[in-house]
Amino acid sequence: MSKRWLAQRERGHRWAYECMLWVALRLGRKAARALLYPICIYYVLFSWTASRGIKTFLGRVLQRPVTLTDLFCQYHAFASTLLDRAFLLAGRYHEFDLTIRDAKPLLDRVDRQQGCLLLGSHLGSFEILRATGLISRAIPIKLLMHQENAPILNEVLGNLDPTMLDSIIPVGEPETMLRAKECLDEGGLVGMLGDRPLKHEKAVPCQFFGHTAQFPSGPMLLASILKVPVVLFFCLYRGGGRYDIHFELFAETVNIPRENRAQGLQEWTERYVHRLEAYCKLAPSNWFNFYDFWESDK
Amino acid sequence: MEEWSLSNQAPFETEIAQLLVTTLNLKVEPAKIPPLDPLFGEGLGLDSIDALEIALVIHQNYGYKLRSDDPDNTTIFSSLRSLCEAIQKNRTK
Numbered sequence: 001m002s003k004r005w006l007a008q009r010e011r012g013h014r015w016a017y018e019c020m021l022w023v024a025l026r027l028g029r030k031a032a033r034a035l036l037y038p039i040c041i042y043y044v045l046f047s048w049t050a051s052r053g054i055k056t057f058l059g060r061v062l063q064r065p066v067t068l069t070d071l072f073c074q075y076h077a078f079a080s081t082l083l084d085r086a087f088l089l090a091g092r093y094h095e096f097d098l099t100i101r102d103a104k105p106l107l108d109r110v111d112r113q114q115g116c117l118l119l120g121s122h123l124g125s126f127e128i129l130r131a132t133g134l135i136s137r138a139i140p141i142k143l144l145m146h147q148e149n150a151p152i153l154n155e156v157l158g159n160l161d162p163t164m165l166d167s168i169i170p171v172g173e174p175e176t177m178l179r180a181k182e183c184l185d186e187g188g189l190v191g192m193l194g195d196r197p198l199k200h201e202k203a204v205p206c207q208f209f210g211h212t213a214q215f216p217s218g219p220m221l222l223a224s225i226l227k228v229p230v231v232l233f234f235c236l237y238r239g240g241g242r243y244d245i246h247f248e249l250f251a252e253t254v255n256i257p258r259e260n261r262a263q264g265l266q267e268w269t270e271r272y273v274h275r276l277e278a279y280c281k282l283a284p285s286n287w288f289n290f291y292d293f294w295e296s297d298k
Numbered sequence: 299m300e301e302w303s304l305s306n307q308a309p310f311e312t313e314i315a316q317l318l319v320t321t322l323n324l325k326v327e328p329a330k331i332p333p334l335d336p337l338f339g340e341g342l343g344l345d346s347i348d349a350l351e352i353a354l355v356i357h358q359n360y361g362y363k364l365r366s367d368d369p370d371n372t373t374i375f376s377s378l379r380s381l382c383e384a385i386q387k388n389r390t391k
Contacts, residue, residue, distance in 0.1 A: 171346070173346060175371055175375075176349075177347050178349060178366040179366040181350060182366055
């Protein structure tokens with residue numbers, strides 16, 4: 001299976017990122033946000049592959065023709081969250097106006113030091129979790145992440161807060177899931193994004209807005225093997241400095257019997273995909289998978 | 299060639315090969331897993347979820363706890379033979 005999001009070259013140059021960072025941190029969020037307009041117009045005009053992916057997604061969610069304004073809004077939401085990563089890594093949390101919903105089930109478990117799997121997606125921004133105070137609760141929190149994606153950007157941002165790298169578990173190594181287990185055993189949180197299958201990972205085909213797409217099997221397998229609760233999170237960008245952070249207790253235990261693994265995995269993954277669909281409808285402009293997500297229904 | 303590869307596994311390697319096949323529900327004959335072939339990526343094609351399950355079952359059966367920060371992990375996970383050597387060196391039961 002092709003992994004088109006991996007194949008897509010990172011668009012953006014080091015000098016451009018560094019220049020943007022300088023504007024953001026010296027001249028402020030307002031000045032930096034003004035620059036997002038020409039940047040997003042550039043992407044609307046020239047980033048055809050990404051635009052095609054966005055159009056397919058929006059067409060299936062909105063059920064109407066997709067306009068150039070829709071495209072622009074998509075790039076603008078993405079660019080805004082990307083820019084905000086800089087402020088988050090620099091610790092400037094006061095820039096944001098956060099609404100946090102249903103965090104209690106998660107916080108109860110954090111207080112009991114019960115390891116939890118935090119399952120998100122590329123709908124919205126996960127970096128904003130930093131501003132929720134979860135990270136300052138002195139519990140280990142690790143994020144399973146593909147590091148091949150956007151290496152230049154990650155390096156530029158990593159300079160802002162070198163501890164960022166400590167909180168990442170790189171995927172694709174034999175030890176990846178062992179690391180996740182050790183973090184959960186210590187009562188920590190392990191974050192995963194459940195919408196992009198990784199290289200060599202078994203994928204689960206699910207109906208997503210009426211068409212078959214491939215979803216990763218890792219999150220549900222991990223939850224079932226380690227018997228940890230799964231809490232969904234969606235950090236939706238709502239314009240300006242506003243973010244709505246939704247938590248949702250997905251399952252206390254994900255029970256997938258070994259003898260019936262394929263079927264159990266299918267059912268649990270479909271349940272996640274249903275929730276993902278619901279949040280996509282809440283904030284379609286937050287869909288940041290800018291590639292052919294359905295792989296043309298292969 | 300087939301006969302040769304069957305006899306190529308040491309008895310403990312056959313035992314672990316059997317354990318891998320049962321635990322991971324692999325569609326191969328345990329005796330046909332070449333002891334020097336890579337377990338991950340190429341070769342047997344295991345992934346890190348499989349590694350986690352192997353680690354759990356090895357801990358349960360042999361009392362050896364594989365750790366993610368073990369500097370020898372690349373070697374340990376490189377083949378059936380090296381995995382078996384690590385188990386035999388560190389087992390407590």
